Amino acid sequence: EADELKKIVSLPAVTNDGYEIHLAANISSTRELEIAEQNGAEGVGLFRTEFMYMDRSYPPSEAEQLTVYRDVAEHFKDRSVIIRTLDIGGDKPMEYLDLPEEDNPFLGYRAIRICLDRRDLFKTQLRAILRASAFGEVSVMFPMISSVEEVRAAKGILDEAKQELRSEALPFDEELPIGIMVEVPAAAMIADRLAEEVDFFSIGTNDLVQYTLAVDRMNEQIAHMYDPFHPAVLRLVRHTIEAAKKCNIIVGVCGEMAGDPRAVPLWIALGVNKLSMSSRSIPRVKAAIRRASQENSRSVTDKIYKAGSKAELDALLEPQS
Numbered sequence: 001e002a003d004e005l006k007k008i009v010s011l012p013a014v015t016n017d018g019y020e021i022h023l024a025a026n027i028s029s030t031r032e033l034e035i036a037e038q039n040g041a042e043g044v045g046l047f048r049t050e051f052m053y054m055d056r057s058y059p060p061s062e063a064e065q066l067t068v069y070r071d072v073a074e075h076f077k078d079r080s081v082i083i084r085t086l087d088i089g090g091d092k093p094m095e096y097l098d099l100p101e102e103d104n105p106f107l108g109y110r111a112i113r114i115c116l117d118r119r120d121l122f123k124t125q126l127r128a129i130l131r132a133s134a135f136g137e138v139s140v141m142f143p144m145i146s147s148v149e150e151v152r153a154a155k156g157i158l159d160e161a162k163q164e165l166r167s168e169a170l171p172f173d174e175e176l177p178i179g180i181m182v183e184v185p186a187a188a189m190i191a192d193r194l195a196e197e198v199d200f201f202s203i204g205t206n207d208l209v210q211y212t213l214a215v216d217r218m219n220e221q222i223a224h225m226y227d228p229f230h231p232a233v234l235r236l237v238r239h240t241i242e243a244a245k246k247c248n249i250i251v252g253v254c255g256e257m258a259g260d261p262r263a264v265p266l267w268i269a270l271g272v273n274k275l276s277m278s279s280r281s282i283p284r285v286k287a288a289i290r291r292a293s294q295e296n297s298r299s300v301t302d303k304i305y306k307a308g309s310k311a312e313l314d315a316l317l318e319p320q321s
């Protein structure tokens with residue numbers, strides 16, 4: 001099995017009839033770069049930056065962030081590195097932000113909602129990301145987007161950061177791709193509008209499942225209800241991917257579902273360009289892609305969308321696991 005794994009790491013994630021999906025790593029620190037490399041990650045599809053902000057009494061400076069982002073960008077050099085801006089919320093306290101206690105932190109003051117208020121904090125991070133883009137293939141991604149206005153506001157602050165860097169003669173990639181997480185049902189529903197604003201989507205199934213099904217992703221008691229293959233989730237996912245295709249923008253998936261080999265036929269049939277997951281899941285997902293064909297994936301996906309019951313769906317997903 002170990003040999004098998006070693007062999008697959010150097011192979012592309014391509015179906016036997018030529019459909020290729022880029023497989024990237026989800027990371028939260030530079031310590032994970034090695035393991036991403038070992039598992040054959042073709043870049044970073046999600047760099048969760050919030051951990052850099054936690055367990056300390058003041059936020060990381062622009063210079064401190066630049067060092068970290070630059071390390072990641074240089075490590076992957078010619079491969080894409082997507083840096084997600086701060087996704088913090090009431091459930092993850094940060095003393096220096098002085099966030100109020102909330103009854104429903106997951107429905108509360110979180111991620112882009114905080115960043116659009118705390119422009120100082122946000123702009124420092126955007127400047128660091130922009131400056132890192134001079135050293136590799138860096139993209140920026142905004143989390144928890146639920147409206148067009150939020151995207152425009154975030155892009156406005158990004159433009160200000162660019163203007164500052166230009167006037168300070170600090171280099172950055174003028175073409176830096178801009179993306180959003182599609183992880184709130186509202187965003188999935190208006191994906192056609194959002195697609196006109198950005199260069200790429202990344203579907204965050206962890207939150208999308210939680211918000212669509214009204215099931216707390218951390219609550220053990222209702223864990224059995226947390227179902228990424230629920231028809232409502234599948235419809236939102238398809239709607240999002242179709243909107244991206246129509247607008248000719250890149251679409252990826254970066255929630256846990258991306259690392260589930262059973263979902264592979266869906267991504268092939270719907271035309272997903274990229275999957276980003278925990279590094280250890282990459283070889284297994286790649287093996288599933290290499291075993292698959294477009295024709296078979298379309299037929300399985302057709303049946304998945306037509307399944308009339310949970311039992312029927314489970315039977316369809318079984319053979320892939």
Ligand code: PEP
Nearest residue numbers: 183204205206207254255
């Ligand atoms: C998601 O919500 O699917 C996601 C990838 O982001 P996080 O797990 O960090 O909320």
Ligand code: MG
Nearest residue numbers: 183204206207
């Ligand atoms: Mg999320």
